[in-house]
Amino acid sequence: MRMRNLLSIGLATLVMACLTHTAGASELNITAKYTGYESGVGQFQNTTPSSGVCSMNPSLCSNGYFSLQFPWPGNQGWDLVANKKVVVPDTDPRQGIYFGFDASDHSVQVINSKTGESHSVSLSIDGIAWGGNNITSTARKDGDGPEGQLPFPKGSNCNPHPVHWFPQWDQWFGMYTAVTHQPTVCYVLFGKTNPNDADAHIRNVSMHYSLTMHKPWTWASGTYTGSYVYKVGPGGDLDFGDNIDYSTYGDVRINLTLTVSPNMYVRFNAGPDGVVNANLQPPSGWLNWQGKMPPYLSTDVPFDFGASGPVKIHLANCDHPVGDTCGIVDLNGSGSPLGVDALLTDNRLTDDSGKQAIHSRLSTQERVFKPNTEAGGTGIYPAHLLLKTQDGVTQQMQRGHHYGGHMTIVFDSNVN
Numbered sequence: 172m173r174m175r176n177l178l179s180i181g182l183a184t185l186v187m188a189c190l191t192h193t194a195g196a197s198e199l200n201i202t203a204k205y206t207g208y209e210s211g212v213g214q215f216q217n218t219t220p221s222s223g224v225c226s227m228n229p230s231l232c233s234n235g236y237f238s239l240q241f242p243w244p245g246n247q248g249w250d251l252v253a254n255k256k257v258v259v260p261d262t263d264p265r266q267g268i269y270f271g272f273d274a275s276d277h278s279v280q281v282i283n284s285k286t287g288e289s290h291s292v293s294l295s296i297d298g299i300a301w302g303g304n305n306i307t308s309t310a311r312k313d314g315d316g317p318e319g320q321l322p323f324p325k326g327s328n329c330n331p332h333p334v335h336w337f338p339q340w341d342q343w344f345g346m347y348t349a350v351t352h353q354p355t356v357c358y359v360l361f362g363k364t365n366p367n368d369a370d371a372h373i374r375n376v377s378m379h380y381s382l383t384m385h386k387p388w389t390w391a392s393g394t395y396t397g398s399y400v401y402k403v404g405p406g407g408d409l410d411f412g413d414n415i416d417y418s419t420y421g422d423v424r425i426n427l428t429l430t431v432s433p434n435m436y437v438r439f440n441a442g443p444d445g446v447v448n449a450n451l452q453p454p455s456g457w458l459n460w461q462g463k464m465p466p467y468l469s470t471d472v473p474f475d476f477g478a479s480g481p482v483k484i485h486l487a488n489c490d491h492p493v494g495d496t497c498g499i500v501d502l503n504g505s506g507s508p509l510g511v512d513a514l515l516t517d518n519r520l521t522d523d524s525g526k527q528a529i530h531s532r533l534s535t536q537e538r539v540f541k542p543n544t545e546a547g548g549t550g551i552y553p554a555h556l557l558l559k560t561q562d563g564v565t566q567q568m569q570r571g572h573h574y575g576g577h578m579t580i581v582f583d584s585n586v587n
Contacts, residue, residue, distance in 0.1 A: 223377025
């Protein structure tokens, strides 16, 4: 998969005429990795061993889907987690088999254990799996176990997965997932009671998560740790509805240990909106050019860059295209666009001609740059982008006028 970074640069110049831990929470440790190639840009891959429903019944979990069992006492195998009183007739969703779970993206701060660098990740608990027995409903089919056939769940934002009977466990097993990352409710109403047992029994409650990072090209390699307290109870991150004893459940502190080894790193000193403001100046500044026009205007934009493999770089989204580059225009509204070249210097890269990347000209056509491993090219090092007006441009400028424009520089690690 690709990592793709878009850098927006505002070009401007003035031609001058003269011049915490929660008490009582259980803990669930999650490990995940990000390399930039797997799962998608910014998407962590789970490396925590699967447990709970998916490990007990792999047929419920296809295409690499996994579950992690909540660490409550008794929440495994044949043991009992909680009882839920069966109420019939049942018209309130909270009185049935009810799972309300917040699948929204929750921001979690993680810190590089070596450098102290801090980032945020988005954690979503987007699936709840469970087991249980003495769960009855109005729909019934022969051969579906002694307790009947459960229908598809109802609710909001709930994927309609069926609930299956597994006689080897003497339990039903269900996997309820969110359609999108937002609050979700899945429920099945009770249809009848068991005269020998007034309660439904809930076991093996597990969860599935997704974890994404923001601007992965700005993350340095390393191990990052952080935590999120997952609230359990009415109105919490996980809500089992009414008529259930919550004393056997409790909040869960989710501890994240994330290994990051991205295939590309790009960091500019950009503003809050991600735009780098570049002010083009003449050699040695305007005071040395009073009364005359300089031969060119330029500015140096430093940044940090690293790549473990080839990277495609090109210009895009020019406000004012000039041939295969971007340009600036007189903000007073007169004249044609004037070309500005973007020249990349990184002596640990080689360009597509096989030469060291020294003032390698970028254009709207993709160029492939490769790290020079002999020069230590796979680390993160300073690089430079020189923005310089093309030959003859300053002779077309008028004194006292402002010129400006935007260009976007695309760094793309998806190189076949």
